[in-house]
Amino acid sequence: TVRKIAVLNQKGGVGKTTTVANVAAALAIKGQRVIAVDLDPQSHLTIHLGVDPDSFENGAYEVLTKSASIADSLVNVRENLWVLGANIDLVGAESELVSEVGRETIFHEAVETISDDYDYLIIDCPPSLGLLSLNALAAVDEVVIPLQPHFLALQGLGQLLQTVTLVSKRINPSLKISAILLCMFDSRATLSSEVKADIQNFIGNSRGTNCPWADADLIPIHVRRNVKLAEAPSYGKTIFEYEPDCNGSRDYAAIADFLHDPASFK
Amino acid sequence: TVRKIAVLNQKGGVGKTTTVANVAAALAIKGQRVIAVDLDPQSHLTIHLGVDPDSFENGAYEVLTKSASIADSLVNVRENLWVLGANIDLVGAESELVSEVGRETIFHEAVETISDDYDYLIIDCPPSLGLLSLNALAAVDEVVIPLQPHFLALQGLGQLLQTVTLVSKRINPSLKISAILLCMFDSRATLSSEVKADIQNFIGNSRGTNCPWADADLIPIHVRRNVKLAEAPSYGKTIFEYEPDCNGSRDYAAIADFLHDPASFK
Numbered sequence: 036t037v038r039k040i041a042v043l044n045q046k047g048g049v050g051k052t053t054t055v056a057n058v059a060a061a062l063a064i065k066g067q068r069v070i071a072v073d074l075d076p077q078s079h080l081t082i083h084l085g086v087d088p089d090s091f092e093n094g095a096y097e098v099l100t101k102s103a104s105i106a107d108s109l110v111n112v113r114e115n116l117w118v119l120g121a122n123i124d125l126v127g128a129e130s131e132l133v134s135e136v137g138r139e140t141i142f143h144e145a146v147e148t149i150s151d152d153y154d155y156l157i158i159d160c161p162p163s164l165g166l167l168s169l170n171a172l173a174a175v176d177e178v179v180i181p182l183q184p185h186f187l188a189l190q191g192l193g194q195l196l197q198t199v200t201l202v203s204k205r206i207n208p209s210l211k212i213s214a215i216l217l218c219m220f221d222s223r224a225t226l227s228s229e230v231k232a233d234i235q236n237f238i239g240n241s242r243g244t245n246c247p248w249a250d251a252d253l254i255p256i257h258v259r260r261n262v263k264l265a266e267a268p269s270y271g272k273t274i275f276e277y278e279p280d281c282n283g284s285r286d287y288a289a290i291a292d293f294l295h296d297p298a299s300f301k
Numbered sequence: 302t303v304r305k306i307a308v309l310n311q312k313g314g315v316g317k318t319t320t321v322a323n324v325a326a327a328l329a330i331k332g333q334r335v336i337a338v339d340l341d342p343q344s345h346l347t348i349h350l351g352v353d354p355d356s357f358e359n360g361a362y363e364v365l366t367k368s369a370s371i372a373d374s375l376v377n378v379r380e381n382l383w384v385l386g387a388n389i390d391l392v393g394a395e396s397e398l399v400s401e402v403g404r405e406t407i408f409h410e411a412v413e414t415i416s417d418d419y420d421y422l423i424i425d426c427p428p429s430l431g432l433l434s435l436n437a438l439a440a441v442d443e444v445v446i447p448l449q450p451h452f453l454a455l456q457g458l459g460q461l462l463q464t465v466t467l468v469s470k471r472i473n474p475s476l477k478i479s480a481i482l483l484c485m486f487d488s489r490a491t492l493s494s495e496v497k498a499d500i501q502n503f504i505g506n507s508r509g510t511n512c513p514w515a516d517a518d519l520i521p522i523h524v525r526r527n528v529k530l531a532e533a534p535s536y537g538k539t540i541f542e543y544e545p546d547c548n549g550s551r552d553y554a555a556i557a558d559f560l561h562d563p564a565s566f567k
């Protein structure tokens with residue numbers, strides 16, 4: 036079966052795209068067959084992986100407006116790695132689909148048609164809880180939440196959890212938050228460890244309840260701040276291609292290993 | 302006259318709120334009478350300045366839905382500093398106002414009623430180019446754009462400039478981009494100086510044209526990455542209250558000086 040993951044946080048600039056690009060790449064390097072989906076009209080995942088948003092005929096927009104299947108829209112970007120790209124038309128998708136019946140489950144329908152010989156489908160969401168992100172949540176089984184270990188990040192988390200709860204109640208009962216990932220972690224800053232402790236307590240207190248994050252892991256590897264991670268996208272490269280010997284590569288390789296097999300870390 | 306500034310960038314987490322909070326505070330300390338407006342339903346500016354978003358009767362939402370004037374909604378938070386706060390109702394404002402005639406100029410109307418004995422009105426915008434941000438652009442004379450010196454930041458800038466151009470053509474002919482501010486600047490990273498050079502070239506090439514950024518300054522002071530800036534909001538404090546002797550305080554004091562009197566830096 037295809038393991039389907041949405042990477043979501045409505046707060047901007049927390050590391051969603053960087054995480055999708057590099058975790059997808061790490062899994063592909065390990066031999067997993069991965070589809071990375073760009074649901075952000077800003078096309079950052081598409082650009083990050085070296086694809087010109089104007090260069091493909093079919094992408095996320097065509098799939099959402101039902102003029103193409105996912106299979107006909109995939110771009111093979113690396114060995115074992117395909118992208119469903121975002122082009123500028125995606126900007127209009129949310130308003131175009133606003134009156135469509137079942138407007139939140141269109142992507143779910145499309146994902147159901149994917150062949151079973153893919154191992155992972157990972158969706159990069161825009162920084163919002165609007166229709167594109169709702170389509171992602173309705174289509175997957177797991178949510179991974181990248182979070183900056185800052186005070187205001189905790190503020191937004193509540194609203195995000197509320198949205199996941201609503202989707203799991205009304206649309207997608209199998210939806211779970213599988214993991215929270217601390218990004219841009221500064222181990223010298225007490226703020227980082229204070230926010231981390233807050234999140235650990237929060238998750239601990241929800242163990243044994245039936246809320247969607249009751250079994251969420253706080254991923255034990257944090258993505259350290261590393262300028263190489265910010266440089267790689269300007270070359271259309273993953274971190275492993277750009278600088279295999281840096282903290283960014285080490286962190287994302289370990290995070291991919293954890294997601295693929297959490298038991299091996301315990 | 303009141304100098305009216307919108308701080309805008311649709312990219313998330315680039316330093317808009319941190320900039321509004323600390324520049325407003327620095328100007329107030331210098332004796333300027335400043336209104337800081339929180340137009341973000343996330344209420345981060347409100348929280349940053351120590352105001353509970355549930356604690357005031359009237360705020361940005363009431364002003365936008367015309368049930369209160371700005372004068373009746375200001376909260377005095379420091380000497381010379383007032384906040385027009387954002388509460389959770391603001392989340393609904395964009396959809397509530399979507400069919401209102403002149404929906405983009407409602408805030409402009411409200412701002413016209415402000416007494417002339419304020420010196421500055423500074424608006425913190427949400428990370429989007431939607432109706433709230435358009436109301437900000439229609440109401441002010443100047444835009445200040447905080448930018449993270451990263452590759453993908455340049456990608457979003459084009460769309461932002463396009464929006465400012467449209468507003469200046471169709472709604473607010475006096476609208477100009479007065480400044481671009483590099484935030485979270487890492488002077489050891491070549492990426493920071495490469496992006497800075499790109500922006501300098503871009504601005505240089507538009508001198509003498511009649512586009513809204515023809516006279517924009519790249520502010521000569523950059524906000525360096527400084528964890529104190531991320532810690533201060535969790536205490537409801539400005540950087541000057543939290544840690545007057547750190548790079549964050551020095552940078553924002555100098556930035557406020559530059560905005561108040563650019564000539565003194567040349």
Ligand SMILES: Nc1ncnc2c1ncn2[C@@H]1O[C@H](COP(=O)(O)OP(=O)(O)OP(=O)(O)O)[C@@H](O)[C@H]1O
Nearest residue numbers: 047048049050051052053162259260261264265451
């Ligand atoms: N660990 C890191 N160290 C340094 N820079 C990083 C790191 N992670 C991400 N960045 C950079 O920070 C910026 C924001 O990251 P990214 O684009 O992944 O966030 P995002 O959550 O996808 O943003 P958006 O909400 O706009 O989609 C990018 O320029 C990226 O290259």
Ligand SMILES: Nc1ncnc2c1ncn2[C@@H]1O[C@H](COP(=O)(O)OP(=O)(O)OP(=O)(O)O)[C@@H](O)[C@H]1O
Nearest residue numbers: 185313314315316317318319428525526527530531
């Ligand atoms: N120079 C800096 N050094 C360290 N941390 C910073 C700096 N500037 C801002 N931050 C922190 O980075 C995060 C994002 O900053 P901020 O909230 O000001 O951005 P924003 O553009 O207003 O975000 P949003 O788009 O969500 O409104 C916050 O947690 C803030 O405290």
Ligand SMILES: [Mg+2]
Nearest residue numbers: 051052075079
């Ligand atoms: Mg992104």
Ligand SMILES: [Mg+2]
Nearest residue numbers: 317318341345
């Ligand atoms: Mg903000």
